[in-house]
Amino acid sequence: IQMTQSPSSLSASVGDRVTITCRASQNINSHLNWYQQMPGKAPKLLIYAASNLQSGVPSRFSGTGSGTDFTLTISSLQPEDFGNFYCQQSYSTLWTFGQGTKVEIK
């Protein structure tokens, strides 16, 4: 299953609403996870099963979608929200990631 994210990169200001989309090449129901990776660090789970906020993750992060189209939204971008964001499908037993979206703070 191929995962396609858009945009590949974006630059936004603190306080902006940011949306990242992820499209699956086939129906994956709600088996979609989102991770944030800061430079030089391991990825961190943000959202699991499309819309469930991982414990300890700020409520400004949210996820929606099912089937083939998914969205990660940051309601009010904060200075610490830079980095790369990846979607990952777990519908198939062979997991796959999107190519990533780089978020920069203006």
Next chain:
Amino acid sequence: QVTLRESGPALVKPTQTLTLTCTFSGFSLSTSGMCVSWIRQPPGRALEWLARIDWDDDKYYSTSLKTRLSISKDTSKNQVVLTMTNMDPVDTATYYCARGIVVAGPYMDVWGKGTTVTVSS
């Protein structure tokens, strides 16, 4: 507290076999619904899922790498071992292991810090 730590050689030669060990604590891989996955990331590139081993010893491999990969677990030592044969410079990457929760999601909720492997003669 769940932690995972990757270990292995920092440098391997082309055609050699890479052996990486993931040593974890805070959970048991004999617990129903648990798994450990390996993921890699070449410099400046995206994450690539490699393999997964479940609590019941089911194993899954990336389609593109399945002929070169082998994953195993030692529940008594809380370790998961990944071997990758016939290493090539394109396999230069940071290799991560992560705990997975299979019964919900599934998803990978805790990751190790990663270990960097360079393939060069």
